[in-house]
Amino acid sequence: xxxxxxxxxxxSEEYFINMGPQHPATHGVLRLVLTIDGExxxxxxxxxxxxxxxxxxxxxxxxxxxxxHLTDRMDYLSSNINNEAVCLAVENALELEVPDxxxxxxxxxxxxxxxSSHCLWWGVMGMDVGALTTYFYGxxxxxxxxxxxxxxxxxxxxxxxxVPGGLMFDIHPNFVPRVKKFITHFKTKIPExxxxxxxxxxxxxxxxxxxxxxxxxxxxxxxxxxxxxASGYSCDVRKYHxxxxxxxxxxxxxxxxxxxxxxRYKVRIQEFWESLSIIEQLIDNIPEGEHRVATKAVIKLPxxxxxxxxxTARGELGVYVISTGTKNPYRxxxxxxxxxxxxLLNHIAVGGKIGDxxxxxxxxxxxxxxxxx
Amino acid sequence: xxxxxSIITTIHDxxxxxxxxxxxxxxEMILIALVYLGIFSIAGLFLVLMxxxxxxxxxxxxxxxRVGFQGLLQTMADALKLLSKELTGTEKADKxxxxxxxxxxxxxxxxxxxxxxxxxxxxxxxxxIGVFFLIAVSSIGVIxxxxxxxxxxxxxxxxxxxxxxxxxxxxxxxVGLSLxxxxxxxxxxxxxxxxxxxKSGWLIVQGHIPxxxxxxxxMIAGTAETNRAPFDMVExxxxxxxxxxxxxxxxxxxxxxxxxxxNMFIIAAIAATVFFGGWLSPFGITESIPSLxxxxxxxxxxxxxxxxxxxxxxxxxxRVDQLLTLEWKYLLPINLVNIVIMALLVxxxxxxxx
Numbered sequence: 155x156x157x158x159x160x161x162x163x164x165x166s167e168e169y170f171i172n173m174g175p176q177h178p179a180t181h182g183v184l185r186l187v188l189t190i191d192g193e194x195x196x197x198x199x200x201x202x203x204x205x206x207x208x209x210x211x212x213x214x215x216x217x218x219x220x221x222x223h224l225t226d227r228m229d230y231l232s233s234n235i236n237n238e239a240v241c242l243a244v245e246n247a248l249e250l251e252v253p254d255x256x257x258x259x260x261x262x263x264x265x266x267x268x269x270s271s272h273c274l275w276w277g278v279m280g281m282d283v284g285a286l287t288t289y290f291y292g293x294x295x296x297x298x299x300x301x302x303x304x305x306x307x308x309x310x311x312x313x314x315x316x317v318p319g320g321l322m323f324d325i326h327p328n329f330v331p332r333v334k335k336f337i338t339h340f341k342t343k344i345p346e347x348x349x350x351x352x353x354x355x356x357x358x359x360x361x362x363x364x365x366x367x368x369x370x371x372x373x374x375x376x377x378x379x380x381x382x383x384a385s386g387y388s389c390d391v392r393k394y395h396x397x398x399x400x401x402x403x404x405x406x407x408x409x410x411x412x413x414x415x416x417x418r419y420k421v422r423i424q425e426f427w428e429s430l431s432i433i434e435q436l437i438d439n440i441p442e443g444e445h446r447v448a449t450k451a452v453i454k455l456p457x458x459x460x461x462x463x464x465x466t467a468r469g470e471l472g473v474y475v476i477s478t479g480t481k482n483p484y485r486x487x488x489x490x491x492x493x494x495x496x497x498l499l500n501h502i503a504v505g506g507k508i509g510d511x512x513x514x515x516x517x518x519x520x521x522x523x524x525x526x527x
Numbered sequence: 528x529x530x531x532x533s534i535i536t537t538i539h540d541x542x543x544x545x546x547x548x549x550x551x552x553x554x555e556m557i558l559i560a561l562v563y564l565g566i567f568s569i570a571g572l573f574l575v576l577m578x579x580x581x582x583x584x585x586x587x588x589x590x591x592x593r594v595g596f597q598g599l600l601q602t603m604a605d606a607l608k609l610l611s612k613e614l615t616g617t618e619k620a621d622k623x624x625x626x627x628x629x630x631x632x633x634x635x636x637x638x639x640x641x642x643x644x645x646x647x648x649x650x651x652x653x654x655x656i657g658v659f660f661l662i663a664v665s666s667i668g669v670i671x672x673x674x675x676x677x678x679x680x681x682x683x684x685x686x687x688x689x690x691x692x693x694x695x696x697x698x699x700x701x702v703g704l705s706l707x708x709x710x711x712x713x714x715x716x717x718x719x720x721x722x723x724x725x726k727s728g729w730l731i732v733q734g735h736i737p738x739x740x741x742x743x744x745x746m747i748a749g750t751a752e753t754n755r756a757p758f759d760m761v762e763x764x765x766x767x768x769x770x771x772x773x774x775x776x777x778x779x780x781x782x783x784x785x786x787x788x789x790n791m792f793i794i795a796a797i798a799a800t801v802f803f804g805g806w807l808s809p810f811g812i813t814e815s816i817p818s819l820x821x822x823x824x825x826x827x828x829x830x831x832x833x834x835x836x837x838x839x840x841x842x843x844x845x846r847v848d849q850l851l852t853l854e855w856k857y858l859l860p861i862n863l864v865n866i867v868i869m870a871l872l873v874x875x876x877x878x879x880x881x
Contacts, residue, residue: 169682284759
């Protein structure tokens with residue numbers, strides 16, 4: 155960026171400002187130490203650790219069934235997908251083939267979770283750029299998914315629905331009709347989202363050309379999920395390493411090339427449509443069968459190292475397990491999408507205004523417990 | 528001072544009959560001030576409730592409807608709560624300026640309220656420089672915001688205050704110039720005479736195209752002047768927490784809060800007076816009952832207030848540099864051209880009069 159320096163007798167100096175740990179725009183307890191010159195951001199220094207709960211260490215203490223419950227508390231907005239990741243890793247290690255019914259239900263629930271997470275993100279995105287009304291519209295539709303989840307899993311946020319070997323319970327008889335009702339409802343609501351926020355001139359002015367991330371940088375920072383895809387980096391785990399029933403559906407990977415805040419926004423709006431189409435393809439063809447295969451009460455993974463990655467609403471979640479053959483893992487490591495996505499904040503926010511930083515951070519869609527674990 | 532309501536005349540006569548002239552004048556002034564304070568607080572409380580209900584309506588909610596009929600006493604309860612709160616402040620605040628700031632804000636909006644013509648009779652302070660006085664007084668309010676932000680010794684508050692200074696100074700030009708466009712039509716700055724002129728058609732009709740442009744500019748600049756969304760850079764809760772009043776609590780915070788709503792009312796009232804005939808009824812349907820003027824004035828003002836609330840609950844916030852671009856690169860040049868067009872219309876007698 156070219157800047158013209160005006161010679162002046164006034165002396166200005168940079169100053170520090172703490173954004174967070176309690177700040178409306180950090181959506182949790184993230185602390186950003188900003189170096190600011192007037193309104194212009196010179197440096198963003200994320201300071202983590204305010205919500206660190208040693209989840210990885212706790213995993214080493216717990217049995218594999220217990221670990222699943224801990225993952226709910228990481229990225230709580232895609233808790234079902236986190237559960238699925240651990241279950242898949244354990245099932246792969248045990249070479250356990252789960253029934254088709256489980257695979258399909260897992261995929262449907264996962265996509266519903268993605269939609270609900272993106273609904274919340276959309277509401278909060280609007281709020282961060284100053285349009286408070288979007289929050290309630292996002293929550294209206296998220297509420298329908300929460301009700302479906304509550305009926306089937308018994309919980310609205312931390313589902314604990316997946317267990318190694320299948321699902322905790324079978325789906326509720328109302329599940330299929332309610333999901334279908336949601337699909338027809340939500341198809342009329344996405345255009346409403348567009349009318350309210352996407353097509354707004356002020357919103358586009360605020361987001362276009364702000365926080366640009368190039369494809370090369372996206373790859374080198376390890377960006378994944380919508381953040382990476384907005385920069386043209388095709389990285390959808392669902393496409394490249396399909397798990398559960400994702401290999402039997404057709405969907406397009408939401409890709410944009412601009413890499414700015416608006417592109418990241420567009421990718422997530424596109425993902426609404428893709429997730430809806432995945433659910434639509436599967437909801438009528440849920441095979442009959444068992445919802446769970448029996449596992450031993452104490453699961454012992456064979457000695458070795460296992461890795462499983464899934465696509466959460468925020469990007470690629472990796473689960474890396476080292477087992478020594480006992481009932482507890484020797485090491486349980488999560489590769490969380492939020493951590494890598496946060497690491498590039500300094501790179502893309504420098505040079506912008508405070509308002510730009512907030513808009514950029516909103517499209518990174520950070521969930522702090524996912525970063526801190 | 529000018530008043531025609533019989534009860535006011537009675538009080539006026541009685542006061543002057545029982546006490547010396549200087550004392551009667553003083554007592555009368557204090558009485559009027561008290562009446563306006565009452566209007567001020569009632570209008571403030573009502574507008575807060577209105578905003579909350581309108582916001583709820585936009586946001587698929589119901590809003591406050593439990594305290595009193597349809598929540599009418601909700602804001603009263605909130606005000607009582609704020610009164611009972613402790614007044615905390617930062618240790619290193621500049622105490623004198625810190626305590627002074629809310630009064631600057633509230634007194635200027637009270638002063639501006641005094642010149643608003645509620646009806647032909649209900650008009651406390653009808654001076655021949657009415658419009659000029661309004662613009663001048665409403666621009667003092669920013670000093671309160673600057674003081675509050677500066678003295679609370681908080682970086683967020685300081686950024687908010689500096690943004691406010693930049694914003695108000697810029698947008699005052701547009702407020703002034705768009706009103707000036709209309710003054711070309713009326714030839715007077717006195718608010719009561721501006722309304723007299725509109726007996727042959729509201730100014731927005733008289734001045735047709737340039738008047739509509741002036742109205743749009745006035746509403747944009749007026750929203751910016753009151754620091755409301757989409758121009759609420761001063762508070763910008765997702766960026767600065769609470770902006771310039773981050774460090775204020777209890778009733779001092781309530782003063783800032785009330786002043787914002789009264790300022791919104793004042794901007795809407797000026798627009799209703801200058802563009803939509805103030806207390807005049809449409810097509811003179813209730814001209815025979817002059818006391819209905821208050822009703823018409825309030826209907827017009829509240830419709831414009833609703834318009835400003837509509838802005839707030841629909842639009843995202845602009846960025847601070849975009850805000851300045853909008854003013855200096857778009858609104859101001861359009862405004863200057865608009866004045867020339869209006870002058871040509873008046874000179875060529877192309878205005879519409881019934």
